[in-house]
Amino acid sequence: xxxxxxxxxxxxxxxxxxxxxxxxxxxxxxxxxxxxxxxxxxxxxxxxxxxxxxxxxxxxxxxxxxxxxxxxxxxxxxxxxxxxxxxxxxxxxxxxxxxxxxxxxxxxxxxxxxxxxxxxxxxxxxxxxxxxxxxxxxxxxxxxxxxxxxxxxxxxxxxxxxxxxxxxxxxxxxxxxxxxxxxxxxxxxxxxxxxxxxxxxxxxxxxxxxxxxxxxxxxxxxxxxxxxxxxxxxxxxxxxxxxxxxxxxxxxxxxxxxxxxxxxxxxxxxxxxxxxxxxxxxxxxxxxxxxxxxxxxxxxxxxxxxxxxxxxxxxxxxxxxxxxxxxxxxxxxxxxxxxxxxxxxxxxxxxxxx
Amino acid sequence: xxxxxxxxxxxxxxxxxxxxxxxxxxxxxxxxxxxxxxxxxxxxxxxxxxxxxxxxxxxxxxxxxxxxxxxxxxxxxxxxxxxxxxxxxxxxxxxxxxxxxxxxxxxxxxxxxxxxxxxxxxxxxxxxxxxxxxxxxxxxxxxxxxxxxxxxxxxxxxxxxxxxxxxxxxxxxxxxxxxxxxxxxxxxxxxxxxxxxxxxxxxxxxxxxxxxxxxxxxxxxxxxxxxxxxxxxxxxxxxxxxxxxxxxxxxxxxxxxxxxxxxxxxxxxxxxxxxxxxxxxxxxxxxxxxxxxxx
Numbered sequence: 337x338x339x340x341x342x343x344x345x346x347x348x349x350x351x352x353x354x355x356x357x358x359x360x361x362x363x364x365x366x367x368x369x370x371x372x373x374x375x376x377x378x379x380x381x382x383x384x385x386x387x388x389x390x391x392x393x394x395x396x397x398x399x400x401x402x403x404x405x406x407x408x409x410x411x412x413x414x415x416x417x418x419x420x421x422x423x424x425x426x427x428x429x430x431x432x433x434x435x436x437x438x439x440x441x442x443x444x445x446x447x448x449x450x451x452x453x454x455x456x457x458x459x460x461x462x463x464x465x466x467x468x469x470x471x472x473x474x475x476x477x478x479x480x481x482x483x484x485x486x487x488x489x490x491x492x493x494x495x496x497x498x499x500x501x502x503x504x505x506x507x508x509x510x511x512x513x514x515x516x517x518x519x520x521x522x523x524x525x526x527x528x529x530x531x532x533x534x535x536x537x538x539x540x541x542x543x544x545x546x547x548x549x550x551x552x553x554x555x556x557x558x559x560x561x562x563x564x565x566x567x568x569x570x571x572x573x574x575x576x577x578x579x580x581x582x583x584x585x586x587x588x589x590x591x592x593x594x595x596x597x598x599x600x601x602x603x604x605x606x607x608x609x610x611x612x613x614x615x616x617x618x619x620x621x622x623x624x625x626x627x628x629x630x631x632x633x634x635x636x637x638x639x640x641x642x643x644x645x646x647x648x649x650x651x652x653x654x655x656x657x658x659x660x661x662x663x664x665x666x667x668x669x670x671x672x673x674x675x676x677x678x679x680x681x682x683x684x685x686x687x688x689x690x
Numbered sequence: 691x692x693x694x695x696x697x698x699x700x701x702x703x704x705x706x707x708x709x710x711x712x713x714x715x716x717x718x719x720x721x722x723x724x725x726x727x728x729x730x731x732x733x734x735x736x737x738x739x740x741x742x743x744x745x746x747x748x749x750x751x752x753x754x755x756x757x758x759x760x761x762x763x764x765x766x767x768x769x770x771x772x773x774x775x776x777x778x779x780x781x782x783x784x785x786x787x788x789x790x791x792x793x794x795x796x797x798x799x800x801x802x803x804x805x806x807x808x809x810x811x812x813x814x815x816x817x818x819x820x821x822x823x824x825x826x827x828x829x830x831x832x833x834x835x836x837x838x839x840x841x842x843x844x845x846x847x848x849x850x851x852x853x854x855x856x857x858x859x860x861x862x863x864x865x866x867x868x869x870x871x872x873x874x875x876x877x878x879x880x881x882x883x884x885x886x887x888x889x890x891x892x893x894x895x896x897x898x899x900x901x902x903x904x905x906x907x908x909x910x911x912x913x914x915x916x917x918x919x920x921x922x923x924x925x926x927x928x929x930x931x932x933x934x935x936x937x938x939x940x941x942x943x944x945x946x947x948x949x950x951x952x953x954x955x956x957x958x959x960x961x962x963x964x965x966x967x968x969x970x971x972x973x974x975x976x977x978x979x980x981x982x983x984x985x
Contacts, residue, residue, distance in 0.1 A: 413885050440887040455880035457900040467886035
């Protein structure tokens with residue numbers, strides 16, 4: 337691989353039909369130490385998660401804290417090793433025909449904490465140039481690349497290249513982080529709560545920047561957030577996670593207008609609204625998420641679900657097609673054959689009062 | 691390829707990190723306390739190194755007829771010791787051994803302790819447990835007791851006291867190095883560097899060392915004063931330097947018998963130890979605040 341190849345945008349592989357990223361049955365269990373005998377159990381941080389990301393789309397991943405969103409992202413970029421499952425980029429399987437080094441050139445990540453994700457000892461320019469330099473680009477070219485990227489993210493290199501992270505504002509730092517993630521000309525960028533720590537006006541600017549960069553550079557995003565308004569704004573498709581599992585996935589419009597999983601509906605109902613007539617008066621779901629060390633049997637949501645029946649505690653639902661295009665939900669009420677009393681009913685009758 | 695890339699990374703990074711250290715130095719030079727302390731230490735160190743050219747009396751030849759002269763005696767501005775040797779010469783020459791015994795164990799402990807601690811912190815897991823538990827064993831003993839025990843076992847002598855003091859100071863340095871490295875390793879920029887495909891050695895050098903060496907260095911400078919006192923203590927107990935070699939701790943010991951006859955002269959070596967230790971401590975404090983560039 338020559339130095340010039342590193343900075344060139346990667347060529348398309350497999351045509352538009354082939355998903356850019358495919359995640360199959362990915363699992364990660366963290367052993368938890370404690371108790372007298374040392375091992376208390378495992379946290380099923382990510383449990384049998386499958387999804388795919390098409391070229392040029394933005395896939396949103398939503399869910400409350402601890403549901404496995406960030407772990408999924410870290411698994412995809414190989415920062416932690418999965419216990420089971422496979423990751424395919426451009427149809428090549430990681431560990432088989434795709435090396436971790438190649439994966440990390442084509443997939444990059446932007447982290448939530450803009451300060452912790454920049455080395456305080458390096459200038460902005462050095463931080464951005466680090467990736468290309470590691471891949472064998474000459475110091476001068478890496479520097480030029482860094483200046484070019486700073487311009488792309490809206491920071492003047494003459495002013496910002498020699499600054500240290502503590503001399504920048506939060507929004508500027510996150511722009512630098514985006515530039516750093518783009519330094520290796522990746523095809524897929526994982527945005528892990530990338531705008532969550534910014535205040536609202538800066539958040540909007542950075543979101544617009546992300547959309548512009550995506551169009552300019554032909555990028556694909558996986559956008560992880562707990563902020564549903566932001567996810568709806570930027571995403572084409574959304575997957576909803578609960579306790580390490582995917583509970584619902586579908587195009588953003590279908591999900592917002594016709595959510596089938598009671599958890600998704602509760603999340604949507606919990607969204608703050610600017611309309612005073614549409615105020616949320618009571619919490620749509622009560623209580624904390626169950627302990628992920630010993631997740632509930634059957635459907636993991638049944639302990640907090642208003643529609644839970646006997647079948648929900650016994651059998652774990654898999655993702656069923658809802659009838660909408662590419663829209664699936666892991667709820668017994670969606671599967672007509674599940675034995676749930678509301679099974680097979682359209683969402684608008686069964687779940688009206690949620 | 692990785693070797694080439696490493697060189698390139700170094701070229702790309704080095705000019706930038708130099709900027710940081712010059713900032714620290716500039717801030718340090720604006721702090722009057724640090725400048726004063728550095729001047730005092732430098733003056734004492736230079737005097738000790740250049741003692742042969744300062745036209746001082748011999749620190750070894752004494753005279754039974756002018757023992758324990760008071761401070762201010764003509765010809766003997768700081769008096770004479772119990773064998774009639776000139777105290778100015780004894781104190782200046784004594785700085786050689788005292789500073790050497792105070793600094794060299796800390797330098798050695800800094801090198802060994804940082805290597806062990808950063809390795810433990812960066813690798814984590816089993817390596818961390820193995821290194822840290824061994825260190826804990828040494829940490830369980832009070833430092834003075836450990837130094838005396840090791841020195842006693844090895845026998846008196848300068849090299850042996852350096853070895854024993856190095857062993858005493860490795861555990862605290864390892865602890866600090868390990869905790870700082872563990873803290874840095876979990877920060878997102880290390881993950882980001884891994885995600886850019888950098889190998890562990892490049893990450894260690896560019897992203898970890900630059901962020902951990904500062905705090906460890908500051909901690910090590912604060913150990914110099916303790917080390918000087920311990921080294922003096924060993925000499926005082928007869929486990930370090932041997933007479934007639936001038937060394938502040940040993941001088942304190944031999945002048946101890948004269949404390950009722952001439953307390954001011956007897957206190958002089960102690961005063962030197964005190965001044966140098968407090969200067970090192972204040973300097974390390976100043977360094978810590980100068981390195982916190984964020985403030």
